[in-house]
Structures are given as C-alpha cells and as structure tokens.
Amino acid sequence: xxxxxxxxxxxxxxxxxxxxxxxxxxxxxxxxxxxxxxxxxxxxxxxxxxxxxxxxxxxxxxxxxxxxxxxxxxxxxxxxxxxxxxxxxxxxxxxxxxxxxxxxxxxxxxxx
Amino acid sequence: xxxxxxxxxxxxxxxxxxxxxxxxxxxxxxxxxxxxxxxxxxxxxxxxxxxxxxxxxxxxxxxxxxxxxxxxxxxxxxxxxxxxxxxxxxxxxxxxxxxxxxxxxxxxxx
Numbered sequence: 001x002x003x004x005x006x007x008x009x010x011x012x013x014x015x016x017x018x019x020x021x022x023x024x025x026x027x028x029x030x031x032x033x034x035x036x037x038x039x040x041x042x043x044x045x046x047x048x049x050x051x052x053x054x055x056x057x058x059x060x061x062x063x064x065x066x067x068x069x070x071x072x073x074x075x076x077x078x079x080x081x082x083x084x085x086x087x088x089x090x091x092x093x094x095x096x097x098x099x100x101x102x103x104x105x106x107x108x109x110x111x112x
Numbered sequence: 113x114x115x116x117x118x119x120x121x122x123x124x125x126x127x128x129x130x131x132x133x134x135x136x137x138x139x140x141x142x143x144x145x146x147x148x149x150x151x152x153x154x155x156x157x158x159x160x161x162x163x164x165x166x167x168x169x170x171x172x173x174x175x176x177x178x179x180x181x182x183x184x185x186x187x188x189x190x191x192x193x194x195x196x197x198x199x200x201x202x203x204x205x206x207x208x209x210x211x212x213x214x215x216x217x218x219x220x221x222x
Contacts, residue, residue, distance in 0.1 A: 031209050043213045098162045100211055104154035
C-alpha cells in the first residue's frame with residue numbers, strides 16, 4: 001500500500017536537537033522529502049535525499065535514510081522557536097516517480 | 113516568475129453546487145498534482161498528471177475530476193460539492209526532484 005507514517009507530535013527544548021522520524025513502504029521510491037508548513041501557509045521544501053544516499057547534511061539539517069528498514073529521519077540541530085511548524089515526510093512513487101505521497105505530519109513545538 | 117498560482121484563495125459553496133479550482137504554473141513542469149489537506153491527515157493525493165493529455169487517480173479521487181489540456185493549467189472540478197469536501201486544497205508542479213506548491217485554496221461546503 002501507499003503509506004508514509006510519522007508520529008503526530010514532538011516537543012523539544014530550545015537549543016536541543018529535534019529528531020523527526022518517518023517510515024515508508026515503497027522500496028522503489030526515488031526521492032524522499034522533508035517539507036515544512038507554518039500556520040496558515042503552504043508547504044516549503046526543506047530538503048530531499050536521493051534513494052541511493054544514506055545521509056545528507058544541509059546547515060542545521062541532517063537527513064538519514066535506512067533503506068533496509070525504510071526509515072527516514074530529519075535532525076534539526078540547535079532548535080529555535082522559528083522551527084515550530086508541522087514537518088511532512090514524503091516519498092516519490094510510481095512510474096517515473098510521478099506521484100508524491102505524504103505522511104500525516106509531525107507538529108514540532110519548542111519549549112523555552 | 114509566478115511559480116504555482118491557485119485561485120481562488122477562499123470559497124464557500126452550498127451542497128450540490130459545482131465549481132472549478134484553478135491551478136497554473138509557468139515553469140514548464142510536466143508533473144502536476146492536486147492534494148487536499150485535512151487536520152491530522154496530512155496531504156492526500158487526489159489526482160495527478162504526468163503531462164498534457166495524461167491524468168491519473170491518486171489516493172482520494174472520488175468526487176473530483178481533472179483535465180490537462182495544456183502544460184500550464186491543471187484545473188480541479190467538483191461536480192456536486194459535499195460537506196466532506198470541506199478542506200484546504202493544494203496544487204503542486206514538479207520537475208525531477210523538487211515539487212513547488214501553490215498557496216492553497218480553503219474550501220468550505222455548507
């Protein structure tokens with residue numbers, strides 16, 4: 001089936017690292033994505049990883065991909081109040097990676 | 113460069129009315145998609161298109177029609193609106209890895 005799963009909520013202290021986890025089902029996914037959505041806004045692409053990679057780092061963001069377990073994670077270092085948002089994991093599927101299927105999103109809240 | 117433009121931003125419909133949500137992109141992308149976003153359910157794929165003249169169903173296609181007569185436009189039609197179609201609708205266009213999203217249309221069916 002087409003299933004991307006994430007936990008719904010995560011709360012971290014400001015300055016700590018946040019780790020958001022995701023599992024997906026399609027082992028033939030070409031790209032795996034992390035999107036950020038702030039209240040009342042559209043989706044902003046944070047980063048993506050090609051399926052033949054196992055890690056990608058971009059400033060405060062680190063993406064880890066475990067293809068064997070179909071597990072994707074997003075680590076945000078030094079979490080700030082501006083990081084409060086919903087984070088969506090997504091995978092590309094289908095012929096020519098024509099579809100992108102999203103998880104239900106993880107709401108990240110920051111404690112002072 | 114406008115990117116992905118959705119209209120209208122807000123709409124209220126009565127049950128049984130029909131309407132078309134518009135989506136246009138100026139990036140010459142082949143892939144376009146429509147999603148609906150409901151609380152706690154993330155984005156669910158309604159229909160998608162891999163090029164002009166080609167459309168296919170996503171996860172939740174019932175109650176919606178699409179067409180793709182040009183590369184730029186991908187309208188979503190509700191033929192007979194139902195309260196269950198109250199949602200926020202996002203259009204996206206894509207080339208290779210990155211999908212670009214419109215700002216969304218908030219639809220309420222009463």
